[in-house]
Amino acid sequence: MTGTGIRLHAPAPGWAIDADVVVVGSGVAGLTAALRCEAAGLRTVVVTKARLDAGSTRWAQGGVAAALGEGDTPEQHLADTLVAGAGLCDEEAVRILVTEGPDAVRRLIATGAHFDEAADGALQLTREGGHHRRRIAHAGGDATGAEISRALVEAVRARALRTIENALVLDLLTDAGGRAAGVTLHVMGEGQHDGVGAVHAPAVVLATGGMGQVFSATTNPSVSTGDGVALALRAGAEVSDLEFVQFHPTVLFLGPDAEGQQPLVSEAVRGEGALLVDADGVRFMLGQHELAELAPRDIVAKAITRRMLEQGAEHMYLDARHFGAEMWRTRFPTILAACRAHGIDPVTEPIPVAPAAHYASGGVRTDPRGRTTVPGLYACGEVACTGVHGANRLASNSLLEGLVYAERIAADLTAAPLPARVPHLPPHPERPAHPLLPPESRTALQRIMTEGAGVLRSADSLRRAGDRLQALHDEAREALHEHGKTAEPGVDTWEATNLLCVARVLLAAAAQREETRGCHWREDRPDRDDTAWRRHIVVTLNPDRTLAVRTTEAADFPPTSAQPQEQ
Numbered sequence: 273m274t275g276t277g278i279r280l281h282a283p284a285p286g287w288a289i290d291a292d293v294v295v296v297g298s299g300v301a302g303l304t305a306a307l308r309c310e311a312a313g314l315r316t317v318v319v320t321k322a323r324l325d326a327g328s329t330r331w332a333q334g335g336v337a338a339a340l341g342e343g344d345t346p347e348q349h350l351a352d353t354l355v356a357g358a359g360l361c362d363e364e365a366v367r368i369l370v371t372e373g374p375d376a377v378r379r380l381i382a383t384g385a386h387f388d389e390a391a392d393g394a395l396q397l398t399r400e401g402g403h404h405r406r407r408i409a410h411a412g413g414d415a416t417g418a419e420i421s422r423a424l425v426e427a428v429r430a431r432a433l434r435t436i437e438n439a440l441v442l443d444l445l446t447d448a449g450g451r452a453a454g455v456t457l458h459v460m461g462e463g464q465h466d467g468v469g470a471v472h473a474p475a476v477v478l479a480t481g482g483m484g485q486v487f488s489a490t491t492n493p494s495v496s497t498g499d500g501v502a503l504a505l506r507a508g509a510e511v512s513d514l515e516f517v518q519f520h521p522t523v524l525f526l527g528p529d530a531e532g533q534q535p536l537v538s539e540a541v542r543g544e545g546a547l548l549v550d551a552d553g554v555r556f557m558l559g560q561h562e563l564a565e566l567a568p569r570d571i572v573a574k575a576i577t578r579r580m581l582e583q584g585a586e587h588m589y590l591d592a593r594h595f596g597a598e599m600w601r602t603r604f605p606t607i608l609a610a611c612r613a614h615g616i617d618p619v620t621e622p623i624p625v626a627p628a629a630h631y632a633s634g635g636v637r638t639d640p641r642g643r644t645t646v647p648g649l650y651a652c653g654e655v656a657c658t659g660v661h662g663a664n665r666l667a668s669n670s671l672l673e674g675l676v677y678a679e680r681i682a683a684d685l686t687a688a689p690l691p692a693r694v695p696h697l698p699p700h701p702e703r704p705a706h707p708l709l710p711p712e713s714r715t716a717l718q719r720i721m722t723e724g725a726g727v728l729r730s731a732d733s734l735r736r737a738g739d740r741l742q743a744l745h746d747e748a749r750e751a752l753h754e755h756g757k758t759a760e761p762g763v764d765t766w767e768a769t770n771l772l773c774v775a776r777v778l779l780a781a782a783a784q785r786e787e788t789r790g791c792h793w794r795e796d797r798p799d800r801d802d803t804a805w806r807r808h809i810v811v812t813l814n815p816d817r818t819l820a821v822r823t824t825e826a827a828d829f830p831p832t833s834a835q836p837q838e839q
Contacts, residue, residue, distance in 0.1 A: 276507070276814065276815045280443055289471055291454075293314050294316075298320035298325070299654075299674065300421070300675060301674030303424035317435070317471050319455065319471065323438070327496075328482060332417025333607065335408040337669050338374045338407060348404065352666055353369070353669060356665065359789070361660065362828050369673060373676055384427060414604045415605070417671070440499065442456040442766065444503055445472070451691065452647065485498075488721075490628055492533060493533055509646045509649060513634025515778060517629055518632075519630055521548075522537040522541070522627075523536055523537065524616075536607075537611075545594070546592035549588070569664060569665070570663075573627040574793055577728060589625065631665055633791065636657060637829065638656050640680065642658075654670065709768040709769050714764070720741060721775055723737065725775075725778060730796040732796075734783045738779045738783070780811060
């Protein structure tokens, strides 16, 4: 596997530090990997885009799914995950998740995370969509992610693990053989390091989270701009299943023009008995699925969208008035506060909700040990595609996946001696290798993607979106090649350029998959086609910035040593 030679236009690194492992990202996946590597004696550096606790993990409300309750088993968890994944889960990857998951949660508790307990001291467990049993462990009612983040950050600081905060990763460094040798990064503001620098390390772990900011409305924080996926593509790595973006069904509706991060109304609210109704108070999930409001997320999101289209409505409602004030206060304090901050009191009125971009089921393709197709480059958490989620992630499997696969990466890194570090920086290109988009392109790109590749897609909508994105790309390329100009390097232009990169891949995969499956809904191809499409779409970036797209031969992933073939 060789890289593309494409890099972001950025100043040459002005400083460098050495490590055995550099972990990019500070959510549950990144910090778990870093703690396990450091405990094994590897010199580990954590690079994170904002503060240590500012990623997507802290926003997770529902909890962690694992077979921890009486009568529950990994096999039952496996079955629910496979159903939610709509025929595209890699069964080996799911089996790893559900069998190693319970002990991984116990190790998280031993690290210092405090989960809600019943009167007898056992974990309180709830249900969410797609689960046939109560197996969701939660903390602080609906503040699970915040508690996990707190515990892991405290553990990192207690171990004095080296961290570089407010640092946007730029590109992968490689040695002469194409093996990962570290990363370049830009540190914002004052601190020990400022400006563009590098971390030299023979192992790089991407745990950069999602890419929800590719759409206008999302539950993701502003830092979720697909940086890890874009870096991996430029490095020559394979990306898989990027068409499967999960739209959370119940996001607080703040108006038709609301953009950016939107407040999530956790699936656990429905798990405790909240009902989805239209403006007339009619439940519309009855008859849609055996689990009604607790159907898998793709089914609920589609049902809400259908009802909105039928009635010409901008949103539906989530009715949990029967919970009463005390239950709202103790079980869902975060959601209660968010609703009231926007003038809605769920104790006395239904909550207006609509789907919004939430989670990328696809990402950088890995094997069961977290290894990508680029030697020395690993990925875990939302940035990765392990095969666990298939076409639609089962609720609360994301935090568990971050835990389990981060531990597996650490185990792989400590199983054998690491290669020697590359002693010198590779040559930095004199001319920009990749034109940068101006900052204002970000909003335009988000609107293009929302209109063309949101919950509802078609060949026409995807083609129009692709043409408009190509125009943005061509404009930047012409400015560079004809006038020698590109947008000024900086966080906003790097983020916009990364978003364009991942958006192009998403559109290519969505256009290729001519069926409806999981959270990929094609209006013009409404049926699931297992004969033609029970397989994965894999995309790589060519040196000329075109995309190479291929399909796998089956639902299971081939080994990561497989070479991409242009189709």
